[in-house]
Amino acid sequence: MKKGALVGGILFLVIGSGLASAQIATRTVALRCGGLFDGHGDSVRKNVVVVIEGDKIKEVGNAAPSGAEVIDLSHETCLPGLIDTHTHVMLNGDITAEDYDEQLLKESPEYRTIRATVNARRALEYGFTSIRDLETEGAGYADADVKKAINNGVIPGPRMQVATRALDVTGAYPLQGYAPNVMVPHGVQLVDGADSARQAVREQISHGADWIKVYSDRSYRVREDGVLDDIPTFTLEELKAIVDEAHRERHKVASHAMALNGVHNSVEAGVDSIEHGNYIAEEDLKKMEARGIFYVPTIYVGEYVAQGRAAEGAPVWVKMIQIHEDTFRRAMKAGVKIAFGTDAGGFDWKVNPAKEFSSMVKFGMTPAQALRAATVTAAELLGVQDSLGSMEVGKVADIVAVPGDPVADVSVMEKVDFVMKGGVVERRP
Numbered sequence: 001m002k003k004g005a006l007v008g009g010i011l012f013l014v015i016g017s018g019l020a021s022a023q024i025a026t027r028t029v030a031l032r033c034g035g036l037f038d039g040h041g042d043s044v045r046k047n048v049v050v051v052i053e054g055d056k057i058k059e060v061g062n063a064a065p066s067g068a069e070v071i072d073l074s075h076e077t078c079l080p081g082l083i084d085t086h087t088h089v090m091l092n093g094d095i096t097a098e099d100y101d102e103q104l105l106k107e108s109p110e111y112r113t114i115r116a117t118v119n120a121r122r123a124l125e126y127g128f129t130s131i132r133d134l135e136t137e138g139a140g141y142a143d144a145d146v147k148k149a150i151n152n153g154v155i156p157g158p159r160m161q162v163a164t165r166a167l168d169v170t171g172a173y174p175l176q177g178y179a180p181n182v183m184v185p186h187g188v189q190l191v192d193g194a195d196s197a198r199q200a201v202r203e204q205i206s207h208g209a210d211w212i213k214v215y216s217d218r219s220y221r222v223r224e225d226g227v228l229d230d231i232p233t234f235t236l237e238e239l240k241a242i243v244d245e246a247h248r249e250r251h252k253v254a255s256h257a258m259a260l261n262g263v264h265n266s267v268e269a270g271v272d273s274i275e276h277g278n279y280i281a282e283e284d285l286k287k288m289e290a291r292g293i294f295y296v297p298t299i300y301v302g303e304y305v306a307q308g309r310a311a312e313g314a315p316v317w318v319k320m321i322q323i324h325e326d327t328f329r330r331a332m333k334a335g336v337k338i339a340f341g342t343d344a345g346g347f348d349w350k351v352n353p354a355k356e357f358s359s360m361v362k363f364g365m366t367p368a369q370a371l372r373a374a375t376v377t378a379a380e381l382l383g384v385q386d387s388l389g390s391m392e393v394g395k396v397a398d399i400v401a402v403p404g405d406p407v408a409d410v411s412v413m414e415k416v417d418f419v420m421k422g423g424v425v426e427r428r429p
């Protein structure tokens with residue numbers, strides 16, 4: 001989903017500790033949590049003390065060791081840091097084609113990068129301590145630099161995996177509709193043919209892409225039998241070349257695939273995640289389950305853009321919501337791994353992406369299942385399950401807290417008021 005209105009920036013207050021790394025390494029902090037959702041179970045454990053030494057979780061127990069700095073979260077539920085596996089920090093809402101064109105035509109990549117630093121900070125403040133940012137929408141390799149600035153401590157933000165420019169074929173991706181003699185920028189790197197696709201994968205990886213993002217379909221319509229049809233972008237041969245090249249270089253592939261053919265080709269080519277997946281055929285769901293391909297449904301953004309896009313002449317976006325719910329329920333039944341992803345940036349970053357939790361529950365998940373999708377399952381998709389995604393001894397201390405019980409009411413996830421990243425407190429109630 002691409003295509004944004006200009007918004008002003010309201011910064012959240014960030015409380016960085018400002019301690020040198022040597023001090024962090026020896027510091028012991030104890031979080032006195034009223035409740036704990038550890039990422040694995042279905043319930044919230046009452047009155048737990050999480051002890052953090054340096055940037056790691058040292059103990060999950062009942063008592064704070066003497067000498068530890070105690071942070072009182074006794075009216076809060078603590079959870080592992082949240083992971084949003086589908087974001088666009090370079091984008092600021094794209095309900096209509098005009099919103100999108102405005103950003104690519106009138107904002108320099110430098111200006112967009114400055115705005116992205118604000119969005120990255122917002123993500124962290126909302127409780128997302130890790131994100132997978134799935135392409136810059138025409139802002140080149142700027143995501144790799146935002147990631148670098150965060151990792152170097154220049155700006156606050158989540159841990160990032162980035163996809164840089166993304167790939168699509170000629171004629172399939174905005175900007176579109178301009179006179180043939182007018183040169184306009186595109187939101188992706190255009191490739192045609194297997195060799196050109198392989199070269200682009202090599203280029204993107206050499207410039208810092210952690211993931212390769214492909215757009216596998218476009219132009220959606222609902223068939224008479226209710227199936228959501230599309231025009232596949234790449235040939236299967238092209239898609240297979242992209243996946244082969246990425247995997248050969250130990251990188252993974254995320255595929256924007258909203259409908260029948262795009263999903264089918266992506267599954268056949270062996271991508272690692274299906275993004276959006278408004279309609280997925282039963283056979284493809286079975287293959288996704290068998291091959292361990294993740295489903296990142298991004299439900300909330302579909303509701304957010306539907307009315308605007310319908311008003312622009314594409315009512316199919318409204319019908320897609322019902323189809324999406326049916327697919328989501330079938331995917332759960334088929335045992336497909338579902339990871340939390342929002343497409344934030346596709347909607348305004350001032351809207352809290354944690355609204356996705358309520359959307360997932362509305363479509364049939366229990367609150368605990370939705371929470372696991374944003375913690376353990378998302379960590380697995382990102383390949384960081386050994387260090388992140390659950391509250392366990394030895395794991396990195398990325399921890400958030402909410403004022404309430406998210407298993408009883410998942411919408412409290414929109415009220416994260418404590419954020420710790422790598423043992424450093426970024427936000428407090």
Ligand SMILES: [Zn+2]
Pocket residue numbers: 001002086087088134343346
């Ligand atoms: Zn997206």
